[in-house]
Amino acid sequence: MEFEPVIGFEVHTELKTRTKVWCGCSTRFGAPPNTQVCPVCLGMPGSLPVLNRQAFEIALKVALALKCDVPERTNFDRKNYYYPDLPKNYQISQQYAPLGRDGEFAIELPDGSARTIGIDNIHLEEDAGKNIHPEGQAHVDYSLVDLNRAGTPLLEIVTRPDLTGKEEAEAFMRGMKAFLEYLDASDCKMQEGRLRFELNISMRPKGSDVLGQKVEVKNLNSMAVVLKCIDAEIERQSEVLAGGGRVAQETRLWDEEKMVTRTMRSKETAYDYRYFPDPDLVDVAIDAAMRERVTAMIPELPIARRVRFIERYEIPEYDARVLTSQRQLAEYFESAVAAQANPKAIANWMMTEMKSRLNEMGEDATADDFPVRPQALAELVRLIDDGTITGKIAKQVFPEMVESGKSPAAIVEEKGLKPLDEGSLEPIVRKVMAENPKMVEDLKGGKKKAIGGLMGQIMRATGGKANPALVTPMIERLIEEA
Ligand SMILES: [Zn+2]
Missing domain, CATH: 1.10.10.410 (Arc Repressor Mutant, subunit A)
Incomplete structure (x- = not known):
């Protein structure tokens, strides 16, 4: 019998706010441990949480952009569990009246076809702290805890199990990252844990519409790891099923060294968490005026922007697709074109020389981190177009611009790169x-x-x-x- 995978995601993203969701502590990444804490996020008795309005509005913006049903009133619940990185012994989350239900998200596959993925619900909660396990030292029998992250606003987006394989899973992750960046909801730096994908995956006989037993996998810290994990789970679950066994209901952890998943715990259910409404927080009314105001904050999203790029700048569909895959890339392109340069030439430079440099800079690097500013790239393109330099010389000038930050005209002058008369x-x-x-x-x-x-x-x-x-x-x- 042949099996096929059924995949869904829980997306966790830290929202882009200056301060935490229930207190005024900073959310800045990389500060010395336990320096961004106060009685509220340390869970001290007598402290009371106050909702961060900006975090709430960003979460609402995402819910509306995902076309969710948004209730007229929402509130917060306590999810009770004990863990050293959770000083209150409960996480404030949303269980009974989440911010959004029944949304949808369009993904585009490499062949250009599109699919709609169901969004089960979206809710606002708080991140936990971080346990640090000192490694590489002899006789270390303790862990440390850093609570700087505790209380950072966290948005959870839960999809339906609508994805049918690795290719769709990848399209979903890339699309979701771009979507959250466009909305300015999160900076999505995966290496800093600002955006995390948790996977649930099950197998079913090919062509069947009955869902198999799903397994959840955590500890997936990059898209590449998620994709490797999908392969490993397809193989493991298929073997279990082909041998006549049953896939256990459990949460598993990815083991990067062995490239397999292993059992973390048998799956808990909502009952285990003894959810109840948080008595410290009031309901939030989402009236028509708020809805309207937040809807107006939704910017042009990737697909709309792509269509506009093709029409307005007369660039090929492929180019438009690459350039709109990231908000920062799209903005870079528009700034360069606005500086009086030929759009197709700008697109070519961005898709070749610039992209390969960005890839070298790492998965989280965006056009904002690129040392050559759009105006300088526009100047380089103009120098080629007006015959001041040849395309071949431009290829020598560009790396120089990246290294030194100098303008292309200055580099041409300094190095005597003007064409011969x-x-x-x-x-x-x-x-x-x-x-x-x-x-x-x-x-x-x-x-x-x-x-x-x-x-x-x-x-x-x-x-x-x-x-x-x-x-x-x-x-x-x-x-x-x-
Ligand atoms: Zn605090």
């Missing part, structure tokens, strides 16, 4: 033609392609400083004169 060019062209009589004969005989060979030789001889717009007529003229 006709006077200096002609002796070189004559010499190359004399050395390549066969190519010259071919050209005379009407083989137009032969000019490419000559051009290559001339480029080599001038170190790329020959302007093709000058060279081509010069070769033709010299042949005629001969």
Whole structure:
């Protein structure tokens, strides 16, 4: 029997607010341990939480952008469990009246087709602290806890099990990250844990619509790891089922070293958490005025922006797709074009040279981190378009711009990279033609392609400083004169 995977996600994202969700402590990443804490986020007796309005509005914006049903009143519940990184011994979350239910999210697959993934619910809660297990030291039999993160606003988006394989899972994760970035809901830095994907996956006989027993997997800290984990679970569950066994209901952890998942705990249910409404927090009314105001904060989203890029800048669909895959990339493109440069040329530079540099900078790097500003890239494109430098020289100038941050014009001036004028060019062209009589004969005989060979030789001889717009007529003229 053949099996197919059924996949859903729980997406956790830390919202982009300056302060925590129930107190005024900073949410900045990387501060010394336990320096961003107060009685509220330390769970001291007698302290009372106050809802961060901005966190609530961002969460509501995401719920509305996901086309969720948003209730007229929402409130918060306590999810009770004990763990060292949770000083209150409960997490404030939403169980009975979450911010949104029954939403949808469109994903696009590499072949250009689209699918809609159901959103079961979306709710606002708080992040926990972080347990630190000192490693590499002898006789360490303790763990440390850093509560700087405790109380950071956390949004959980729970999808329906609508994804049917790795390709769709990847499209979902990329799409969701871009969506949250566009909404300015989170900075989505996965390495800092600002965006986390938890996977649930089950297998069923191919073509069946009955769901198998799902397994949840945690500890997945990058998209690449999620994809590896999907492969590993498909293999493991298929083996269990093919052997006539049953997949256990449990939560598993990803073991990056062994590239397998292992049992963390048998799956708890909602009853185990003894949810009850938090008596310290009041209900929040979501009236029409608030709904309208927050809806107005939803910006142009990736698909709409792509359509506009194709129409307005007349760039190919593929280019528009790449450029709108990240908000920062799309904004970079528009800034560069606004600085008077040819859109297609800007797109080409961004999709090749810039993208490979960004990849080297790591998974979380965005166009905002790129050392060359859009105005400088626009200037480089203009220098090529007005014939000041050749495309070949531009390829030498660009890395220099990345390293030094200097303007392209300054680099061209400093390094003497301007193309040769006709006077200096002609002796070189004559010499190359004399050395390549066969190519010259071919050209005379009407083989137009032969000019490419000559051009290559001339480029080599001038170190790329020959302007093709000058060279081509010069070769033709010299042949005629001969
Ligand atoms: Zn605090």
